Amino acid sequence: MAYIHFTDEQKQQAATVNLPEFLRRQGEKLLPAGREYRLDRDHSVTVRGNTWYDHASSEGGGPVSFLQNFFGLSYPEAMSRLLEGAVDAGLVQNSDRESREVQPFTLPPASDNMRRLYAYLLKERCISREVVNAFVQAKLLYESLELARDGAREYHNAVFVGLDENCVPRHAHKRSLNSVGKSFRMNEAGSDPCFSFHHTGTSDRLFVFEAPIDLLSFITLNPKDWKNHSYVSLCGTADHALRWMLDQNPVLEKITLCLDHDEAGIEATGQLREMLSELGYPETSVIQPCHKDFNEDLKAVHGRIAKPAEEHPQFIVAPEVCRRIGKIGETVNLSRLQSELPSLLEQHRRFLQWNRTEDAMDCAERMAAFALSACAREMRQTGVQASTKTLSEVLRQYIQPHQNRANVRSRHYEI
Numbered sequence: 001m002a003y004i005h006f007t008d009e010q011k012q013q014a015a016t017v018n019l020p021e022f023l024r025r026q027g028e029k030l031l032p033a034g035r036e037y038r039l040d041r042d043h044s045v046t047v048r049g050n051t052w053y054d055h056a057s058s059e060g061g062g063p064v065s066f067l068q069n070f071f072g073l074s075y076p077e078a079m080s081r082l083l084e085g086a087v088d089a090g091l092v093q094n095s096d097r098e099s100r101e102v103q104p105f106t107l108p109p110a111s112d113n114m115r116r117l118y119a120y121l122l123k124e125r126c127i128s129r130e131v132v133n134a135f136v137q138a139k140l141l142y143e144s145l146e147l148a149r150d151g152a153r154e155y156h157n158a159v160f161v162g163l164d165e166n167c168v169p170r171h172a173h174k175r176s177l178n179s180v181g182k183s184f185r186m187n188e189a190g191s192d193p194c195f196s197f198h199h200t201g202t203s204d205r206l207f208v209f210e211a212p213i214d215l216l217s218f219i220t221l222n223p224k225d226w227k228n229h230s231y232v233s234l235c236g237t238a239d240h241a242l243r244w245m246l247d248q249n250p251v252l253e254k255i256t257l258c259l260d261h262d263e264a265g266i267e268a269t270g271q272l273r274e275m276l277s278e279l280g281y282p283e284t285s286v287i288q289p290c291h292k293d294f295n296e297d298l299k300a301v302h303g304r305i306a307k308p309a310e311e312h313p314q315f316i317v318a319p320e321v322c323r324r325i326g327k328i329g330e331t332v333n334l335s336r337l338q339s340e341l342p343s344l345l346e347q348h349r350r351f352l353q354w355n356r357t358e359d360a361m362d363c364a365e366r367m368a369a370f371a372l373s374a375c376a377r378e379m380r381q382t383g384v385q386a387s388t389k390t391l392s393e394v395l396r397q398y399i400q401p402h403q404n405r406a407n408v409r410s411r412h413y414e415i
Contacts, residue, residue, distance in 0.1 A: 004076045014082040017063045019047040022082070025193070026186050027173060027235035029210065029264050040264060041183055045070070071186050072155070081189060105190030107169050108159055111145035116156045120177040125213055125295055126302045128220045134227070135216070140197065144174065157184070160197040160212035160233065162241070165248055170195035173212055173235045193240040198232040200245075204253045205229040208242055208272070210260055210293070217295040218258055237268035239275055246279065255284045260293045261309035263401075270402035314401045321365070326392025328369035334377060337370050344370075349412055360412075367415070368395075 006014075020030055020037045030037035036048040044055045053060035059069075067078035114136065121127045135141040139161065146155045155176075162171030171191040176184035187193075197212045209215040212233040219226045230252060232245050237259065246252055257272055259265040269286055276284045289297045292307040300306040332340075344363045351360035372388050372395065379386045 004080070006076075006079050010079070010083055014064055014079050015062050016050050017082045019050055019052060019063055019066060022063065023047065024236060024238065027196075028185075029236060029260070031262070031264050040262070041185070042070075070184075072184055084189060105170060105172075105188065105192070107161065107172055108144035108146055108157065108174060108188060110159075111143040111156060114143040116177045117141075117143035117158050120158065121213075121216070125217070126220070126298045126304065127213070127216045127295075128223070131216055131219050131223070131226075135199075138199075140199070143177070159188075160235075162191070162195040162197050164192075164195050171197070171235075173197055173233070175213070187235060193235070193238060194244040196233055196235045196241040198241065198245060199227075199230060200249060201227055201229045201231075202251075203228045203230070204251050205256065206245060206249075206252045206254070207231045207256050207258050207287075209233045209258050210237060210265065210268075211235065211295075214258070214260070214294045217293075217298040221294065221298055221301070237264065237271075239272060242272065243279075246281075253281070255281050257284060257286045258289070258294065261289050261311075262292055263310060263312050265293075266312045266315075267402040270400050274402075312401045314399060314404060318396050318399050322392040322396040325365050325368045325372060325395065326387075326389045328366055329373040329376070329388030329392070332366070332370050332373050334370070334373055337374060341367060341370060345412075345415060348415070352412055364411075364415070 023030060023039075029040035030047070031040055031043075032038075033046060036046040039045040039047070042054075044057075046053055046055070047066070050062055051060060052062075052066045054069075061069075063082050064075065064078045067073045067081060068075065071078070071081075073081060118129070118132060121132050122129055132141065140163070141161065142159050144155075144157045144159045146157070147153070157174040157176055160173040160175070161169050162173075164170045171193070172188035173191075173196065174184070174186055174188060178184075197215065199215075207215075207218065207229065209218065209231070210233065212235070215231050215233045219231070230245065230249065232241050234241050246255075255276055257269050259269045259272075273284050273286075276282075289309065291297050291300055291309055296306040344367050348360050348363040348367070351357070351363065369388070372391050376386050376388050376391055
């Protein structure tokens, strides 16, 4: 790559890019970890604001070093990508945005053969040859060959192409073909997230995935008449591509969400279901993989070691919390409801102010128990017998993790 001069202002801009937001736009999946986010593809790496830290190697830094270490970019490549990302996200002043030309989208150069691509997808990922052939023949999948800036090394990646309504390539998701070491995956510069990797069929069914390999794995597991249906990979969890698919294909009415069985995938599924309901798709269904994702399911079918599913922490603690609420509900005196609720809410506020979180949670559970007991009383008055224990089981079914991301102080004001 030729020498590129970056001004001090541009260096400062690149150094202050919000890493979590930038990575989401690149299709990376992030897992909440307190005030930080953990990379789904490497749980030892956390990001927060404009910093990252690898707990395994005890190394860290800013946005530029992150792209150099985890995306394999040179310094000028990392700077250019960060500055472009900042422009796309509207994080720079208008004068700077107008003075810089956003890099146009072009597909990565193709290799003269696809041996590595087929070896990786068939042998490492267990995807059927017929499925790979279909997407290769449709020019939606190929192997790229890119040279390092010194020309001494070659990089081979799987490229998953996204076409617009005129069949023009507008998006490319790259994934390294190596089976050892840190995996590399990112969207090509200039990719439009609306047009990520997809297949459009003729039926009214649409299946939605996080990653292209999950999409190919699902089809491998469910090959019957697959070309009749539509499939889209979000290359992350954002909804841009899903919205575009629905806008372009009014025939699509039966939407099935097939996201990963982990914390981020479960929360994204809840968010997408809400969005789809608002758009007039109330009957959205969900197919959850038995393991972490559908490629892991496919590996398990072939007798390979598969990563297990990761249940959402809220679902893990929910049975015990709901059981406690139900038990407390059996003992509360509803005649004191009007006087006790305001008192409990005030105690909740004070305990939070004093950082006595456990005591604050006890108040919250007692308030919930009053509400549950009052609900049971109202139901009895309408002739429906329901104990607080039964209602506590019902309560558990209505837990929506994606709606519970706020901290406890924000929750207090909502209550």
